[in-house]
Amino acid sequence: MASGKILSWLKGLNLGQKLILSYISIVAVPVFFLGFNSIWSLELSTEQEALRNSRQSLKIAVERIQRSIDECQRAMYNLMSSNSFIEFISTKGDSGTEELLTFKRGPLSSVQAIQNNNIGLYSLRVFVYDPIFLEIWPTIYNASRISNLKWEEWGSGLRTKGHWRLIHREEPITDEKTELQEVVSLYREVRYPGKGTVGIAEVNMLSNNFFPSLYTREEHSWMCVIDKRNEIYFDSEGSFLSGGSIPLEGISDILTENSSSKEGYFRYTADYSEFLVVYTYMDTLDAYLYHITSTAQIKEGLNNARRLIMLFTLIAMIVFSIVTYLITSVILKKLKMIIITMRRVQSGELNVEIPFSGKDEIGELAYHFRKMLLKVNELISIIVKKQVAAKNAEIKALQTQINSHFIYNVLENIKMMAEIDSKYEISDAVDSLGSMMRYSMNWKKHYVSIQEELGYIRDYIALMNIRYDNHISLVIDVPQELLKREILKMTLQPIVENAVNHGISPKGNDGIIVIGITAASPFMYINIEDNGIGIDKARAEELTSSWNNDSSGCASEDNHGIGLKNVNDRIKLFFGTEYGLELESEKFEGTKVRIRLPY
Incomplete structure (x- = not known):
């Protein structure tokens, strides 16, 4: 009986009333729950985005630091490979003027070129143990000038891979009052057969060049490095620190205690502020790099977004309830026009136009549909241009191969001419030479099969x-x-x-x-x-x-x-x-x- 009355009442409603009732029962309630779900999803995605951004910033920082490490190690390797230079400083402590001039023009000039060719380096110096060896500034000094350094405590790494000193003031060489720069240094023993250690080599790079990301000043984030001695290095003038956003007391202990693996992230709270910390271990430097982000701005943005979503949901429910009946006929008419236009697009007409506009949802749908059509046409144009560019690139790639192929073709012609004249030894020699050239000129990969290498040996x-x-x-x-x-x-x-x-x-x-x-x-x-x-x-x-x-x-x-x-x-x-x-x-x-x- 009750269900019959309800059905009878529903049949008595007009279309507008039915749409309003349908909206309330089918749309309004789900929209209400959808709003809360959107808030939860937004919080989750915002936290994930913050973590993703921190990891990306840390990855970029590590790549920049690795380039600095490679430049310092490359300079040190080139210095250690200069055998004539090492031999001279090891055996020519009492050399004469002529020998010194020859040394300056030759080995010393080559060593100084190492620094000139690596623009990121601040200085490259060698400290010689031989007290009678003549100093040649700014490259060769007596080891007594850095006697305050206790490199004997640095371990075996000083002899093999080298010892890193992170951000520190450069060692004063003279008594002159000059401004000492903050540098990162790589030290390594200079050894000579029969004499053992004859000196210490030092490669310096300005700290803001070695750790550029530490000196990138951002308002809501901060980077630092902590070495194995729990020493912390950072840019003390950054706006994040100068604003008192993070307490520095005991920060190194907090960071190291929570760094349980070679890379990861964690959160910690200090002075009622929460921070997101992403870290990674740099094996070469035996130190951890940290990216610290304040979550205050993230939480503020989340609160604003939460209020906006709730407000939008409430307003939408009220407005839709009021205007649904009034615009039913207009909606149906406009929807039908949009459907007709979509069918035309489906049939292949991409230059169609929707003959109405407005600021309501249907008008917005029409507007975005027009924008979508413009975007589709734009993407088609871009794809066509890319295909043309790819074709041109293929043609240029083929043209670059003509030079090497020309040589191979000339050798092939010589081989054929030798065979025509029955000069088979010449033909075989040219064939072997061509095979060797193809093998030796093709360096697309470092590894080859043993069979390929043996084939090259046979030709040789x-x-x-x-x-x-x-x-x-x-x-x-x-x-x-x-x-x-x-x-x-x-x-x-x-x-x-x-x-x-x-x-x-x-x-x-x-x-x-x-x-x-x-x-x-x-x-x-x-x-x-x-x-x-x-x-x-x-x-x-x-x-x-x-x-x-x-x-x-x-x-x-x-x-x-x-x-x-x-x-x-x-x-x-x-x-x-x-x-x-x-x-x-x-x-x-x-x-x-x-x-x-x-x-």
């Missing part, structure tokens, strides 16, 4: 046999399953070339080069043996020692072993110090080079 031996009248035999003993293994490109060729030039060529008669590969996890061994004249066992040990000690002095005396040292350095750089080359040789008994690689 084929060319060398033209020079030595087929006196060189190449024997390859490699298991089939290892041919697809990848090694560094150009690993074998310098060794084989060394065997030909320094072993087989002086011998004068038939030479044999044997390449064999074995694997025993976790290592793979490549053995290259020749039956050349060999070298003294002591000399072989001296060369091996020079490679492992990162010194090229032994190899540079007669250019014997430079190629092998370069191969050894590349292997250690890519795979680690436990890998590299081993040299075995005796006079008139041939030479064996053993390459240890990861398997």
Whole structure:
């Protein structure tokens, strides 16, 4: 009975009344709950956005710091690689004027160029232990000028990777009252065979260049670095700190106690203020980098958004309830016109126009539909332009390949001409040369298969046999399953070339080069043996020692072993110090080079 009366009452309502009733029962209540759900979602998304922004800021800061680290380490590596410079400061303490002038024009000039070529560096200095060595400012000083530094407490890192001193005032060298800059320093021992440590090398970079993000002053965030001694480094003049937004007392203890992993985030509260902290560990500096953001502004924005959402929901419910009946006919008419227009767009007409406008929801829908059509046309135009640009890029890429292909084509023509004239040795030589050029000029990747590298060696031996009248035999003993293994490109060729030039060529008669590969996890061994004249066992040990000690002095005396040292350095750089080359040789008994690689 009751349900019948309700149905009867509903049938008596007109369309406007039915829409209002439908709005109240179907729209108003869900909108009310939707508003609260939007508030919750907004709070969650805002917190996630704040965390995402902090992580992105930290990532950018780490990338900038890593570039500074790389620049300092590269400068230090170049300095340590200047063997003539190190030899002079180690052995020429009592040198004469002529020797000093030669030193300044040569090795010293090269070292000073290191700083000039790395514009981010503030200074590069070497402090020599030899008290009689003449100081040459601004590069070479006596070690007594920095005697206040207790580098003997810095550990073994000073000898190997170097020791980092984070933000500090540069060491005063003279008694002159000059403004000392805040710098980040990298120190490393300068060693010379037979004399041990002969000095300390120092690379300095201004702290605002090394840690640019620490000096980027933002109103609501702050960055700092804390090292293993719990020392904290930051820009004390930042607006975030000067405004008293964060209490600094005990801040380093709070940050380190909550840094339980190499990277992460946490929140903490101090003086009724909440802060979001995102951190990461920088292994090279043995320090943590922190990005600290005040959540006060975030909470203020959330409160404003919460009030706006609630207000908008309330107003919308009231307005819709009042005007629904009045605009029913208009809504239906405009909706029908929009539907007709959409159908035209669906059929492919993109240049249609909705013949009405207004500030109500339907008018807004029409407006945004028009904007959408404009955007679609704009995107179509952009896609067409991108396709044209991509096509032009492909054409330019093909044009850049013409130069190298021209050389290959010329070699191919020479090969064909030699074959026509029955000059098959020339044809084979040109073919081998072309293969070698394609291999050596293509450096799109650092790694190649063993099979590709052996193919290059075969072409090289084929060319060398033209020079030595087929006196060189190449024997390859490699298991089939290892041919697809990848090694560094150009690993074998310098060794084989060394065997030909320094072993087989002086011998004068038939030479044999044997390449064999074995694997025993976790290592793979490549053995290259020749039956050349060999070298003294002591000399072989001296060369091996020079490679492992990162010194090229032994190899540079007669250019014997430079190629092998370069191969050894590349292997250690890519795979680690436990890998590299081993040299075995005796006079008139041939030479064996053993390459240890990861398997």
